Amino acid sequence: MLFSTRLRYVYMLGLAAYTFANVMLMEALPYYGLPVAGGYVLALFVVCVGLIWEGNRLIGRYVPALARGLGKGSGRRVHPLLLGFGLSLPLTLVVVGGPALLLGRYCELPPDKLRLGLKLVLAVGFRINLFLHTLNAAFVLLQELRRSQVEAEQFKKISLQAQFQSLKDQVxxxxxxxxxxxxxxxxxxxxxxxxxxxxxxxxxxxxxxxxxxxxxxxxxxxxxxxxxxxxxxxxxxxxxxxxxxxxxxxxxxxxxxxxxxxxxxxxxxxxxxxxxxxxxxxxxxxxxxxxxxxxxxxxxxxxxxxxxxxxxxxxxxxxxxxxxxxxxxxxxxxxxxxxxxxxxxxxxxxxxx
Missing domain, CATH: 3.30.565.10 (Histidine kinase-like ATPase, C-terminal domain)
Known part of the structure; x- marks a missing residue:
């Protein structure tokens, strides 16, 4: 699973820095008239990306068992990747909206600017979450492909061994x-x-x-x-x-x-x-x-x-x-x-x- 990789903290900082650079290059803050210092925005993105990542990692621990439980109850198999993404949406709303609201209050933004800032940050947060889940799905599917290839090779080896033994016994x-x-x-x-x-x-x-x-x-x-x-x-x-x-x-x-x-x-x-x-x-x-x-x-x-x-x-x-x-x-x-x-x-x- 991508969210449990050993280099996750490096990836978190890189993604936060990349998101911050995009926002600054697009001059989004002056365009929308949001009087927030760049340092605060960078810190906000670091916190939000970290919370999204770690929250998804925590969800990933329980998703397989939860998917099996839902499958038994409904008679239909629920794919863990789809279930994990669904659970990540309310998580993103909380871990992005909460810090953004606190920063807006700290910077004493007027109500209209606060609502606008929250919308912008939530839009960025949901895109980050979607991007991470897309990468995670590719990562998981690639692992499953490699595992199936290894199992196929193992099966071929065992099958050929049995066939060889049978032929040897016959001759x-x-x-x-x-x-x-x-x-x-x-x-x-x-x-x-x-x-x-x-x-x-x-x-x-x-x-x-x-x-x-x-x-x-x-x-x-x-x-x-x-x-x-x-x-x-x-x-x-x-x-x-x-x-x-x-x-x-x-x-x-x-x-x-x-x-x-x-x-x-x-x-x-x-x-x-x-x-x-x-x-x-x-x-x-x-x-x-x-x-x-x-x-x-x-x-x-x-x-x-x-x-x-x-x-x-x-x-x-x-x-x-x-x-x-x-x-x-x-x-x-x-x-x-x-x-x-x-x-x-x-x-x-x-x-x-």
């Missing part, structure tokens, strides 16, 4: 070894199924490469990607893993962050036992209000867990934090572990841009 030797083993077995059992396996494997790579730089993707595309991942995993784990995907078609046009579902799927497999005697169930569905996607798995933890890369849930939370005010919700009970992802709508006001 690491362990992943390739497992899927090549499955493929070699299928070649002896069912050539058609082996061809389908290769096709689904290619879809997994294609999706990650095509969406690695996107902030959000349609739910339909993410679910199609998940079906390919599920096909590969079902072929690998056979009867020890169940993956049920049931998301209504009406939600397919909504959006989510890319690869989030696959990261949660990998997280469930990494931390839980899956065997024929204890099949691991992973479900993907929507909440009844159609506002969240849920990834839920039965809770059967491994005794020894692989080292974590620390990307998982924290990465998903941070990426959602850039595109939605609604949080990612995590729930755990004695039988299951679930993660709820907000469904995004690009037309919603709630989505951050």
């Amino acid at each position: 690491n030797p362990h992943f390739l070894f497992n899927n090549l083993n499955v493929l070699s077995a299928l070649l002896y059992q069912d050539v058609n199924q082996a061809a389908e396996f290769v096709q689904q494997l290619s879809k997994v790579y294609r999706y990650v490469l095509q969406n690695q730089e996107k902030e959000v993707v349609e739910v339909a595309a993410e679910l199609e990607f998940m079906e390919s991942c599920a096909y590969l995993l079902r072929a690998r784990f056979r009867g020890s893993l169940r993956i049920d995907i049931a998301v209504p078609p009406a939600l397919h046009r909504r959006h989510t962050v890319p690869v989030a579902l696959q990261m949660l799927l990998d997280n469930a497999l990494k931390h839980n036992i899956s065997s024929r005697s204890r099949p691991l169930l992973i479900e993907i569905f929507a909440t009844p209000d159609h506002e969240q996607l849920v990834v839920r798995n039965t809770l059967q933890p491994k005794l020894a867990v692989e080292p974590s890369t620390h990307l998982g849930l924290e990465n998903i939370r941070r990426r959602y934090g850039f595109v939605s005010p609604r949080p990612v919700e995590v729930a755990r009970d004695a039988h299951s572990f679930s993660v709820r992802l907000p469904l995004l709508n690009l037309g919603d006001e709630g989505m951050k841009r």
Whole structure:
């Protein structure tokens, strides 16, 4: 905020001196017949500019909370800059009119000259206030622009990190070894199924490469990607893993962050036992209000867990934090572990841009 800058006292004196110089160069005092010494006028401008500035700085401390309170009461968002300017108008009237009236009385101006002087000083004071609020608005908007650019860069970095990790997980030797083993077995059992396996494997790579730089993707595309991942995993784990995907078609046009579902799927497999005697169930569905996607798995933890890369849930939370005010919700009970992802709508006001 401009009013809280460290050099504000320098700016106050400069603005007061500039205003005084303009008044003197225009010979406003002799023109209107105001018998007031130049030194008094300079002191008046210094006092008025200082009071306007400091008053606006004080208002700025409470405006954000007041704007939120008014927004809750009326249902409409009140912009803090507009609210601050509105509150500054009566402030200007008091802090400019008061000192000007005292100076006029001190100089023993007649009533008509006193009224004229008050009008002139108030006109100058309101212009100073408008000028300061215009600069402050530019200052605040520039800060918000810089902040949004930094957030965009942070989001891009996090998103690319997640996409890179996902791609790395898909191409690491362990992943390739497992899927090549499955493929070699299928070649002896069912050539058609082996061809389908290769096709689904290619879809997994294609999706990650095509969406690695996107902030959000349609739910339909993410679910199609998940079906390919599920096909590969079902072929690998056979009867020890169940993956049920049931998301209504009406939600397919909504959006989510890319690869989030696959990261949660990998997280469930990494931390839980899956065997024929204890099949691991992973479900993907929507909440009844159609506002969240849920990834839920039965809770059967491994005794020894692989080292974590620390990307998982924290990465998903941070990426959602850039595109939605609604949080990612995590729930755990004695039988299951679930993660709820907000469904995004690009037309919603709630989505951050």
